[in-house]
Amino acid sequence: MQELCKSQCEPCRVGAPVLPKAEQLQLLEGLDGWQVIEVDGIEQVTKFFDFKNYIQAMEFTNHIAELAEKHGHHPAILTEWGKVTVTWWTHKIKGLHKNDFIMAAHTQEIYHQRIEEALANI
Ligand SMILES: C[C@H](O)[C@H](O)[C@H]1CNC2=NC(N)=NC(=O)C2=N1
Numbered sequence: 593m594q595e596l597c598k599s600q601c602e603p604c605r606v607g608a609p610v611l612p613k614a615e616q617l618q619l620l621e622g623l624d625g626w627q628v629i630e631v632d633g634i635e636q637v638t639k640f641f642d643f644k645n646y647i648q649a650m651e652f653t654n655h656i657a658e659l660a661e662k663h664g665h666h667p668a669i670l671t672e673w674g675k676v677t678v679t680w681w682t683h684k685i686k687g688l689h690k691n692d693f694i695m696a697a698h699t700q701e702i703y704h705q706r707i708e709e710a711l712a713n714i
Contacts, residue, residue: 596619597697602689604682604685608684608685610686610688610689611688611689611690619690623696626638626700627639628688633686634681635687635688636679637679637692637693638678638680639677639699639700641678642675645674646673646674649675652702652703656669656676659702663691
């Protein structure tokens with residue numbers, strides 16, 4: 593995860609190959625609690641994050657939106673009371689690219705940073 597978290601998204605062209613399952617599993621090992629799902633035949637990597645309330649969930653959602661804009665790579669986000677589910681896949685290849693695992697690593701890093709900040713303010 594350390595390596596992924598320091599990585600930047602690579603240019604991904606239409607028609608690029610989706611990640612083979614073996615590489616997906618290897619990249620998952622570097623993450624914490626993410627899983628690969630398939631939705632309408634499209635493989636995606638997803639994880640949900642817990643929060644104290646809806647405002648904190650929304651703040652995290654907006655932080656991920658800023659991350660996505662910065663990298664030009666955007667997730668599906670479901671924001672609920674106390675919970676945010678973030679799901680990454682690459683639209684242009686209709687599946688998983690290494691970029692999705694890089695962005696998952698950045699996502700969980702943001703969550704951990706926010707938790708540490710909250711604990712520091714107790
Ligand atoms: C033009 C724009 O950069 C592209 O459409 C980007 C936008 N964000 C994206 N996000 C994701 N998840 N997959 C993409 O293929 C993608 N393409």
